[in-house]
Amino acid sequence: MTIHFPEGFWWGAAASGPQTEGRLTNDNKGTSIWDHWYTTNPEKFFQGQGPGQTTQVLTHFQEDLRCMEEIGFNSFRTSIQWSRLIPKGRGKVDPEAVAFYHQYFDEMLARGIEPFVNLYHFDMPMTLQNEGGWLNRETVTAFGDYAKICFDLFGDKVKHWFTQNEPIVPVEMGYLYQQHYPAVVDLSMAVQVGYHEALASALAIQKFRQSACDGQIGIILNLTPTYPKDPQDPADQQAAVLADAFFNRSFLDPAVKGTFPKELVAILDDLGIRPVTEAADLTVIRDNTVDLLGVNYYQPRRVQQKRSPKQEQQPMPEDYFDYYDWPDKKINPYRGWEIYEKGIYDTLINLRDNYGNIPCFISENGMGVEDEGRFKNASGMIEDDYRIQFVKDHLRYVHQAIEEGAHCLGYHMWAATDNWSWLNAFKNRYGFISIDLETQERTIKQSGYWFKEVIQENGF
Template identity: 65%
Template sequence: MQYKFPENFWWGSSASGPQTEGRFPNDGKGDSIWDFWYQEEPEKFFNGVGPEKTSQVYKKYKEDIQLMKKIGHNSFRTSIQWSRLIPEGRGTVNPEAVKFYNSYIDELIANGIEPFFNLYHFDMPMTLQKEGGWVNRKTVDAYVEFAKTCFELFGDRVKKWFTHNEPVVPVEGGYLYQFHYPNEIDMRKAVIVGYHENLASAKAIEAYHAMNLPGEIGIILNLTPSYPRDEANPEDVKAAKIADAFFNRSFLDPAVKGEFPEELVTILKELDMLPEIQAGDLETIKNNTVDLLGINYYQPRRIKAKETPIDHSHGPMPDDYFDNYDMPGKKMNPYRGWEIYEKGIYDILTNTRENYGNIPCFISENGMGVEGEEKYINADGQIEDDYRIEFISGHLKYVSQAIAEGTNCLGYHMWTCMDNWSWMNAYKNRYGFIAVDLDQDGKRTIKKSGYWFKELAETNQFEA
């Protein structure tokens, strides 16, 4: 069967500054929380690989853009590292960073690849983190100044901006489940972080629109549909709705509708954990919603009514209201430990059409991390990643169906262009269309999926 996509569909991939650029002598970059954490506890990072050893895009971006072109990209998303552009988080702009990002943007455009730029991808400048990071209201002001600086420097050429990538992750990772710095368990702080990120996003959107630049601005959310164990069981359904309010609608609703989900507000009121809301905040959030929604989708969330005892050792947690359900017989990516459920992408897109005004959106990340890909190298030195082609096409079938039913989905970006550093996992799981050999100075080799993607992007269709 043939699956078709509209003309001018955005085909490409996504990455981030902190996961790709690396650090080099005299580049002027300041420390982010990742640089600091790696210096403090390098043993926490897979094989001891830290952010200074990423895929060296800072030096190799021209070569990389030629490879993007070769595998059919017409668009590409990355991020501007706050700690590279403004090393202390506020104040002096780093001229080396301006030179680098200008050249990177110009090179993409010269090769027919539209640059999509995100502003915050988990990389808080360490100077600001020492003052509390997102827990500190002053960080919102520093972020808005950073955003304005980016718009002024690059907004004449970059027409697609995003305020945050996966803003729920600093909440979960930094303040609930301990997989990002500062590695705390404190739901009160987690709520404040989420609130300040939402406010910062709205204020950056307000600043962007006030500058009358020729583009649009949105946000990128990792939407993880919450499916109840049993649709006929009201307690399971209620638990799934609460999980959805915590992890999806906490950012989706304010970003698109300008308001916070009622279920979440009710719970936080009961816990006496509502953040400090200053005069004008809620109007700012209401009046500055996104032009465009990026959707990252990797896996579903399976939920059942709370059956296990509540663990009070760290105070309240979202998990006090539901249990995760280990559904028998689910399809898995064994390397990442994530369920593969292709229809989830269709359910998300249908939800944007039916409940969020059919907002213009695109799949901004979707991908499959695999450990030990070198075992799939053929005689020609190419990785035969048929599993990745199967993963992408399985999801794209559902994207195609959602578009046919009227969803306003404008593109598909895979995570990621080339294998990149992935936080504490470093290079454990590889995600790219292009392999990166760390032992050979980051040598790049296109995988089988890259050539498959080129044909898809050139014809706007595939057969399966």
């Protein structure tokens, strides 16, 4: 069966500034939380590889974009680094950063690649973090000012803006599970951080609509569909509702509906940890919902009713459900994540039925594999059949959802090139384009050439 996607479908991939740009000797970029954490705790980073090198996009972006053009991308998402553009998070704008981003976006446009630009990808400027980061109300204001500067500087070139990537991640990893800086465990702090992120996103949208820019503005959310162990058991169903409220709807509802999920608000009231707010906040959130939603989909979440003891020291989301290990799951052994292709369909149908069928696109979906060099053929190309199969299986479900009325406008894989990944560095490779870290040579993988055919045919 041949599958065809709608005309004008967005084909491409994604990346982020902090995972690709790197640092140059004596460049003016300010310190981000990742730069700081690597300086203080390099042992936390896989093989000691920090954010300074990454894939050196500052000096190799033309090569990356040449490969993307060869594959046929019509769009590509990356992010501006707040700490590069405004080294201290507020105040002086760095002219070298302005020049770089203009060059970068110009090169994309010259190659027929539409820039999709995100404003925040977990890279808080350390100056602001020292004042509390997302815990501090002033950071919301600083983010709005930063957003306006970006719209003013680059709005003539960028027509698809996104306020934040996966805002649940700073909440989870920074303030619950200790995998990102500042690595504390405090649900009340996590709630305040999430609230300020949601408010900052709405404020940036307000600034965009007050600007002279045309185009659209949205947000990128990692929507992990939640499945109850027994769909017929009310207790398992309720566990799934609460897990979904914590990890999906906490940002999906305010971004699309302008409200927060009542189940989550009830839990916070019960615990006495509602965030600190100001009178006009909820109006700003209500009136500044997104035009477009990016959906990052990697894996499902499977839960059941709470049977294990609650944590005694600190309230946690897991006080309201237990995770369930589905015995029939497929696993990516390198990442440890379940591969469940139908989850991407269920997510798009949920958006169709419960979120006004908001215009959306798959903004990330991908498969990280360790030691991909062992799959290199005699000509030096990596034969990643597994990635082709992974993308193909997910695209079938994307197409099915579109056929059933979901308003999905595109598919971006994570990632365009292999890139540095937070604490895992280059352990797992994700890209359509391989990067030799010693020589910085770029080589398109077999999956990239397969994707080229998909784009040419607008299907497969």
